[in-house]
Amino acid sequence: MGIDSVYPREHSREERLLGLLEGCREAxxxxxxxxxxxxxxxxxxxxxxxxxxxxxxxxLDRGMRQARELIETGxxxxxxxxxxxxxxxxxxxxxxxxxxxxxxxxxxxxWLTLVLNPAFLPENRQLYSLILGVACCETIRHYGVxxxxxxxxxxHFHGQKxxxxxxxxxxxxxxxxxxxxxxIGVNVxxxxxxxxxxxxxxxxxxxxxxxLSLEDxxxxxxxxxxxxxxLMAHFEQRYLEAFYEPVKPANxxxxxxxxxxxxxxxxxxxxxxxxxxxxxxxxxxxIDHTGAIILQxxxxxxxxxxxxEIIYLN
Amino acid sequence: MSELDLDRLLIHxxxxxxxxxxxxxxxxxxxxxxxxxxxKVEGPRGTWQHIPGTLLYVLERERNRIPVHAHINxxxxxxxxxxxxxxxxxxxxxxxxxxPMTKDEVIDxxxxxxxxxxxxxxxxKYFFPPEITYKLxxxxxxxxxxxxxEEIIIMSLMKRDTPLIYNGEPGIIHTVYFQPNITINxxxxxxxxxxxxxxxxxxxxxxxxxxxxx
Numbered sequence: 001m002g003i004d005s006v007y008p009r010e011h012s013r014e015e016r017l018l019g020l021l022e023g024c025r026e027a028x029x030x031x032x033x034x035x036x037x038x039x040x041x042x043x044x045x046x047x048x049x050x051x052x053x054x055x056x057x058x059x060l061d062r063g064m065r066q067a068r069e070l071i072e073t074g075x076x077x078x079x080x081x082x083x084x085x086x087x088x089x090x091x092x093x094x095x096x097x098x099x100x101x102x103x104x105x106x107x108x109x110x111w112l113t114l115v116l117n118p119a120f121l122p123e124n125r126q127l128y129s130l131i132l133g134v135a136c137c138e139t140i141r142h143y144g145v146x147x148x149x150x151x152x153x154x155x156h157f158h159g160q161k162x163x164x165x166x167x168x169x170x171x172x173x174x175x176x177x178x179x180x181x182x183x184i185g186v187n188v189x190x191x192x193x194x195x196x197x198x199x200x201x202x203x204x205x206x207x208x209x210x211x212l213s214l215e216d217x218x219x220x221x222x223x224x225x226x227x228x229x230x231l232m233a234h235f236e237q238r239y240l241e242a243f244y245e246p247v248k249p250a251n252x253x254x255x256x257x258x259x260x261x262x263x264x265x266x267x268x269x270x271x272x273x274x275x276x277x278x279x280x281x282x283x284x285x286x287i288d289h290t291g292a293i294i295l296q297x298x299x300x301x302x303x304x305x306x307x308x309e310i311i312y313l314n
Numbered sequence: 315m316s317e318l319d320l321d322r323l324l325i326h327x328x329x330x331x332x333x334x335x336x337x338x339x340x341x342x343x344x345x346x347x348x349x350x351x352x353x354k355v356e357g358p359r360g361t362w363q364h365i366p367g368t369l370l371y372v373l374e375r376e377r378n379r380i381p382v383h384a385h386i387n388x389x390x391x392x393x394x395x396x397x398x399x400x401x402x403x404x405x406x407x408x409x410x411x412x413x414p415m416t417k418d419e420v421i422d423x424x425x426x427x428x429x430x431x432x433x434x435x436x437x438x439k440y441f442f443p444p445e446i447t448y449k450l451x452x453x454x455x456x457x458x459x460x461x462x463x464e465e466i467i468i469m470s471l472m473k474r475d476t477p478l479i480y481n482g483e484p485g486i487i488h489t490v491y492f493q494p495n496i497t498i499n500x501x502x503x504x505x506x507x508x509x510x511x512x513x514x515x516x517x518x519x520x521x522x523x524x525x526x527x528x
Contacts, residue, residue: 098473098475100444122436126471126474129472129474152472153473165473166473166475167474168477169474169475169476169477170476171479180474246342247376271495272439272441272495277495279361279362280362301364301365302366303364305497306437306471306472306497307471307473307497308439308470309473
């Protein structure tokens with residue numbers, strides 16, 4: 001695309017990732033074939049936008065900011081940003097999570113920002129969050145680590161956080177295009193954490209006792225994200241075909257999320273910003289077809305929450 | 315923005331101080347009514363509106379029973395009794411809840427005809443970005459100005475945070491209709507924006523209703 005930036009790019013890494021991604025996709029189709037048959041190729045192709053272009057940097061301040069800058073710079077030159085482009089930094093120095101929380105992103109981790117145009121039906125757009133959690137958990141399990149998902153999409157290993165994700169909507173200033181910026185951070189080979197994070201965070205290297213190829217990990221993660229985006233598009237087509245039927249197809253993403261999550265059945269503390277302002281304790285019962293969490297409170301009240309976050313109490 | 319015939323509006327609301335809230339099915343399913351015509355119902359209660367209102371009906375689809383509760387207090391009217399036990403389409407009208415309006419609600423309702431409302435694009439939670447929160451906390455009520463292109467609210471849905479850009483005329487945040495920890499339904503107003511030159515006119519409206527509404 002020839003987009004300029006003050007940050008130098010690592011073109012050789014970008015080439016390597018494009019090649020690895022192609023190989024991962026072929027392998028993914030073969031892995032999925034026993035369950036999905038010939039449809040596995042169709043599903044994978046529907047998610048093939050993911051990783052169409054890479055923007056790799058040795059260091060960035062924030063991935064989300066860089067993605068926005070790339071979008072605007074490209075649009076000023078007359079072209080919308082290619083959906084599926086991925087911004088990757090070896091380390092980030094000023095990254096932030098939700099509610100302006102600090103996000104620690106040193107060398108060794110997988111720090112990505114995936115740029116998409118929202119393509120799902122409006123009622124399913126919140127499911128991008130679940131897709132990230134499921135894809136990330138599957139990737140980590142591929143390496144033999146029995147990670148779990150905590151609602152919405154935190155991936156942890158026995159309570160210690162391995163990965164976190166955040167999605168921001170963005171409407172470009174130049175062309176008014178609507179984008180989703182999917183920020184993903186996985187502790188892969190980084191092993192040192194600040195004191196305050198040490199009890200809560202862990203990396204794959206800590207668990208496995210060996211370093212992993214970061215490029216292989218990223219290529220597999222993007223393949224899995226592509227698969228689940230393709231699967232969601234496939235599901236939406238089947239859902240619309242059965243729109244007037246009394247029985248609708250079940251969403252495979254929700255089933256997969258439940259398979260990997262250890263949230264249902266747990267005592268949790270819930271809040272919009274639970275660390276600073278917890279609202280109530282409850283038992284997490286389930287998630288519904290929209291991904292909303294169903295919480296049973298002691299007063300016998302059932303709450304259905306579409307937003308917010310939880311902390312495990314047991 | 316044309317000026318209102320406030321006297322006529324006040325006569326209208328005095329004569330009929332009620333608002334009818336239509337209850338329709340959110341999706342297809344089998345309907346079983348749990349309320350009767352003329353029954354008094356309560357809306358949600360509690361700090362975070364977490365205690366559901368009176369159960370109005372149950373909608374069953376694919377063996378999932380969805381209880382639907384009243385969103386506001388009032389009296390059930392126009393119950394479509396012939397639909398009880400029937401399979402209905404989405405958006406089928408089932409009943410109305412006739413809600414007696416308070417003085418503040420009358421003020422709100424009249425002001426919504428004057429203010430430019432900024433509505434919720436999706437069912438989600440909403441909160442202000444830090445810079446708007448800071449301004450609202452530090453400045454006097456009715457002085458925080460918003461301009462087109464400014465990020466004024468963040469929509470939060472399943473860890474997808476979307477800044478909402480204000481695209482209307484420049485104006486002052488007059489009324490905040492949402493609370494950060496409460497889920498807002500699609501289409502409900504989030505903010506009432508007042509063009510700067512109209513602030514005194516709006517204050518006069520509020521004053522007149524305060525004085526004249528019994």
